[in-house]
Amino acid sequence: MVLLSQTKIATTGKKRVVIIGGGFGGMELAKSLAGTDLQVVLIDKHNFHTFQPLLYQVATTNLEAPSIVAPYRKIFKQQSNLFFRLAEAKQIDTTNQTVETSIGMIRYDYLVIATGATTNYYGNEEIAARAISIKSLEDALLLRNTIISNFEKALQVEDEMQLNSLMDFVIVGGGPTGVEIAGALSELKRHVFPKDYRELDFVKMDIHLIQSGGEILKGMSPAASKKSLKMLNDLGVRVWLNRRVISYDGFAVKLSTGEQLVTRTLIWAAGVSGLPVNGLSEECMQDSRIKVDEFNRVAGYDNVFAIGDIAAMVTEEMPHGYPMLAQPAIQQGKLLGRNIRRWEAGKAAKPFKYNDMGTMATIGKNHAVADLMVFKKQIRTQGFRAWLIWMFVHLMSLVGFRNRVVVLINWVWKYFTNDAGFGTIIGKPKENIPVEKVTEKVLV
Amino acid sequence: MVLLSQTKIATTGKKRVVIIGGGFGGMELAKSLAGTDLQVVLIDKHNFHTFQPLLYQVATTNLEAPSIVAPYRKIFKQQSNLFFRLAEAKQIDTTNQTVETSIGMIRYDYLVIATGATTNYYGNEEIAARAISIKSLEDALLLRNTIISNFEKALQVEDEMQLNSLMDFVIVGGGPTGVEIAGALSELKRHVFPKDYRELDFVKMDIHLIQSGGEILKGMSPAASKKSLKMLNDLGVRVWLNRRVISYDGFAVKLSTGEQLVTRTLIWAAGVSGLPVNGLSEECMQDSRIKVDEFNRVAGYDNVFAIGDIAAMVTEEMPHGYPMLAQPAIQQGKLLGRNIRRWEAGKAAKPFKYNDMGTMATIGKNHAVADLMVFKKQIRTQGFRAWLIWMFVHLMSLVGFRNRVVVLINWVWKYFTNDAGFGTIIGKPKENIPVEKVTEKVLV
Numbered sequence: 001m002v003l004l005s006q007t008k009i010a011t012t013g014k015k016r017v018v019i020i021g022g023g024f025g026g027m028e029l030a031k032s033l034a035g036t037d038l039q040v041v042l043i044d045k046h047n048f049h050t051f052q053p054l055l056y057q058v059a060t061t062n063l064e065a066p067s068i069v070a071p072y073r074k075i076f077k078q079q080s081n082l083f084f085r086l087a088e089a090k091q092i093d094t095t096n097q098t099v100e101t102s103i104g105m106i107r108y109d110y111l112v113i114a115t116g117a118t119t120n121y122y123g124n125e126e127i128a129a130r131a132i133s134i135k136s137l138e139d140a141l142l143l144r145n146t147i148i149s150n151f152e153k154a155l156q157v158e159d160e161m162q163l164n165s166l167m168d169f170v171i172v173g174g175g176p177t178g179v180e181i182a183g184a185l186s187e188l189k190r191h192v193f194p195k196d197y198r199e200l201d202f203v204k205m206d207i208h209l210i211q212s213g214g215e216i217l218k219g220m221s222p223a224a225s226k227k228s229l230k231m232l233n234d235l236g237v238r239v240w241l242n243r244r245v246i247s248y249d250g251f252a253v254k255l256s257t258g259e260q261l262v263t264r265t266l267i268w269a270a271g272v273s274g275l276p277v278n279g280l281s282e283e284c285m286q287d288s289r290i291k292v293d294e295f296n297r298v299a300g301y302d303n304v305f306a307i308g309d310i311a312a313m314v315t316e317e318m319p320h321g322y323p324m325l326a327q328p329a330i331q332q333g334k335l336l337g338r339n340i341r342r343w344e345a346g347k348a349a350k351p352f353k354y355n356d357m358g359t360m361a362t363i364g365k366n367h368a369v370a371d372l373m374v375f376k377k378q379i380r381t382q383g384f385r386a387w388l389i390w391m392f393v394h395l396m397s398l399v400g401f402r403n404r405v406v407v408l409i410n411w412v413w414k415y416f417t418n419d420a421g422f423g424t425i426i427g428k429p430k431e432n433i434p435v436e437k438v439t440e441k442v443l444v
Numbered sequence: 445m446v447l448l449s450q451t452k453i454a455t456t457g458k459k460r461v462v463i464i465g466g467g468f469g470g471m472e473l474a475k476s477l478a479g480t481d482l483q484v485v486l487i488d489k490h491n492f493h494t495f496q497p498l499l500y501q502v503a504t505t506n507l508e509a510p511s512i513v514a515p516y517r518k519i520f521k522q523q524s525n526l527f528f529r530l531a532e533a534k535q536i537d538t539t540n541q542t543v544e545t546s547i548g549m550i551r552y553d554y555l556v557i558a559t560g561a562t563t564n565y566y567g568n569e570e571i572a573a574r575a576i577s578i579k580s581l582e583d584a585l586l587l588r589n590t591i592i593s594n595f596e597k598a599l600q601v602e603d604e605m606q607l608n609s610l611m612d613f614v615i616v617g618g619g620p621t622g623v624e625i626a627g628a629l630s631e632l633k634r635h636v637f638p639k640d641y642r643e644l645d646f647v648k649m650d651i652h653l654i655q656s657g658g659e660i661l662k663g664m665s666p667a668a669s670k671k672s673l674k675m676l677n678d679l680g681v682r683v684w685l686n687r688r689v690i691s692y693d694g695f696a697v698k699l700s701t702g703e704q705l706v707t708r709t710l711i712w713a714a715g716v717s718g719l720p721v722n723g724l725s726e727e728c729m730q731d732s733r734i735k736v737d738e739f740n741r742v743a744g745y746d747n748v749f750a751i752g753d754i755a756a757m758v759t760e761e762m763p764h765g766y767p768m769l770a771q772p773a774i775q776q777g778k779l780l781g782r783n784i785r786r787w788e789a790g791k792a793a794k795p796f797k798y799n800d801m802g803t804m805a806t807i808g809k810n811h812a813v814a815d816l817m818v819f820k821k822q823i824r825t826q827g828f829r830a831w832l833i834w835m836f837v838h839l840m841s842l843v844g845f846r847n848r849v850v851v852l853i854n855w856v857w858k859y860f861t862n863d864a865g866f867g868t869i870i871g872k873p874k875e876n877i878p879v880e881k882v883t884e885k886v887l888v
Contacts, residue, residue, distance in 0.1 A: 066508035073640040086596040196517040
């Protein structure tokens with residue numbers, strides 16, 4: 001066994017692929033290099049992979065956190081050429097071919113940047129400090145703690161405005177994440193919270209969805225977009241189109257059209273931006289993403305690559321690069337793995353060709369919209385059938401057989417009982433304005 | 445529906461039972477008052493009940509945290525006279541019959557203190573600040589994060605002494621908790637970590653158990669005590685009898701007999717003390733516990749009660765009160781519920797009589813010791829049969845059908861794969877000495 005921490009690269013005689021980030025792209029790449037003569041070093045600031053598409057279900061108490069994550073050491077247990085390090089990349093030095101990390105320097109032969117994306121607050125520091133996003137497991141748990149804490153606090157409040165601030169939710173962004181969280185909150189309002197908080201009147205719980213454009217799910221077909229709006233309306237979600245949030249003080253949300261909403265929970269699902277690593281030339285950046293060619297090679301470098309959300313593979317059809325979704329990341333990770341094998345074998349690499357399998361979003365129980373490509377045939381469906389497809393695809397995409405079993409049990413349980421079970425507050429909620437100001441009541 | 449936060453007690457016309465703490469005792473009491481004409485107010489600083497006997501399995505990555513807890517609002521969903529409040533009790537005022545809490549004053553007709561116990565460091569502040577205990581879910585998650593982080597850091601370390609400090613564990617206390625955690629760590633050493641950390645040599649991982657007396661599990665039969673010592677020895681746990689820990693600087697553990705052990709993880713399972721609430725007279729305290737009569741009534745008060753770990757019901761056979769375990773708490777909670785109903789009906793109350801059902805401890809896979817009382821017959825068994833009984837009893841004691849199913853799946857999974865799956869670091873580990881000092885290595 002080669003001890004990485006005590007090993008000069010000369011003693012192994014193997015070329016090293018360093019992958020920064022174990023999201024969908026990084027994980028697939030690492031897997032596809034199994035069995036090669038390369039030494040693969042995966043670094044990530046978490047010791048587990050997160051299945052981001054289901055984070056909103058953790059936030060809304062439908063799933064427990066452990067069932068949508070998988071420790072890297074379990075994923076790669078069988079892969080002897082994979083070395084995982086819990087570390088954060090600080091700086092790339094392309095001249096010396098090293099990455100400076102929180103635990104020391106790592107030398108590379110191939111470097112792959114798969115750092116993904118972070119929430120984009122478009123420079124609004126006030127909102128960045130006070131809103132909650134849903135990009136990481138920590139975010140999702142923070143949102144869950146905040147939702148539950150708000151209802152616990154609401155029991156102590158008499159003032160109507162204060163009550164509204166605790167019972168109302170404002171979601172910014174009408175993409176799949178915003179739509180899915182709005183649907184899930186409306187399920188909680190209808191089926192779960194009235195049983196949990198019998199003392200509160202849930203007519204008062206309002207769910208607002210703010211969308212800057214004139215339609216929601218704008219990346220999807222007009223049919224999906226229109227149907228999802230109707231589904232949200234039927235669920236009682238108030239959708240505000242053609243508006244932006246201009247300020248939020250932890251209590252009042254001001255919209256660009258002058259309206260003002262009151263909430264202590266502003267959920268930000270309005271945009272993402274790439275999360276690059278220091279050390280690449282400025283020329284290779286396009287906004288926050290890294291420009292790559294059709295082999296995911298970073299412009300100007302031979303052995304530095306970027307895949308997934310962080311990579312902007314600009315083509316004629318895709319002037320801004322592929323959408324920041326799981327599928328392009330997975331496909332780029334797999335292809336880069338095969339291309340690295342080809343280069344090592346002295347063969348020519350193959351260019352990336354995106355196989356768009358479509359998009360889906362679920363909106364509460366029994367409802368979803370799906371624009372799918374199956375064997376190059378376009379299938380557009382909305383409603384119960386789309387919901388079944390959504391569940392099947394997400395279940396099968398989860399990492400780990402045990403996770404699939406546990407998530408299935410929870411979904412079946414929830415389907416028949418209409419109850420979401422994981423309303424535990426572990427850790428702290430987000431508190432922009434202290435509780436003390438809210439609770440001056442005496443319970444007598 | 446009566447809105448508690450907006451209600452003067454006169455408007456309900458009902459007597460109110462206030463229970464501080466929803467552990468085994470408080471939860472059973474609240475349940476046993478279902479269907480009465482009393483208003484039951486349960487306050488707890490967590491919004492969930494914790495099944496403490498399995499905390500060590502969360503700490504050692506065998507179970508996920510959510511499957512051993514249950515939110516109070518789910519437990520009491522059907523009980524319309526139960527009002528839960530997420531609050532901490534600060535001060536009792538027996539003259540005015542109120543409890544001051546973190547969210548305001550609560551008036552009571554009956555007050556029941558069920559605050560349980562906390563870790564007892566016997567006044568050693570240095571150890572209290574640096575050791576990790578296993579009394580709460582937060583403790584268990586902190587211990588898990590620390591164990592996993594230590595192995596991640598160990599990969600970067602060359603110095604043998606530093607490596608020992610990260611790979612070795614010292615457990616203080618030879619009661620069931622200490623013995624169970626030692627057994628679980630030795631399972632991780634044998635079956636799990638060598639696969640997760642192929643680069644480390646697990647011959648170097650030492651597990652030390654320190655016991656002040658001359659035997660472990662001293663509350664159990666001599667057979668159980670002797671057999672468990674043999675089982676631990678067979679698993680490679682180093683048991684140090686007749687020793688106490690006198691100091692711990694975050695690195696070196698000094699024992700009363702002069703030996704010194706090195707570890708960054710000192711697990712404290714050496715004692716508990718009651719966690720009383722301010723406001724009772726000093727006369728009714730016995731050490732940290734509250735003296736109660738055979739009806740769990742606090743000495744000197746008519747309508748103030750204490751149950752479970754916090755209550756010292758002193759009898760001739762039990763000069764220090766009943767052991768601080770789940771069973772006395774459950775039985776006292778149930779009886780007090782029935783007695784309150786009797787008093788309300790103008791009937792005489794029944795005194796507490798402890799039905800000792802025995803004690804168990806599990807020691808790694810396939811091994812446990814059990815001293816049981818079944819239909820007043822003493823059954824003492826050690827080994828595989830005791831282990832099956834231990835599993836069955838703990839599984840059936842869990843709150844919630846879904847929790848039982850998920851725990852069963854995890855145990856069956858672990859039995860056949862020998863793998864513990866929940867090695868995720870969510871939140872922070874305990875770091876007495878910063879990582880930077882350990883990791884000066886460069887990965888080249």
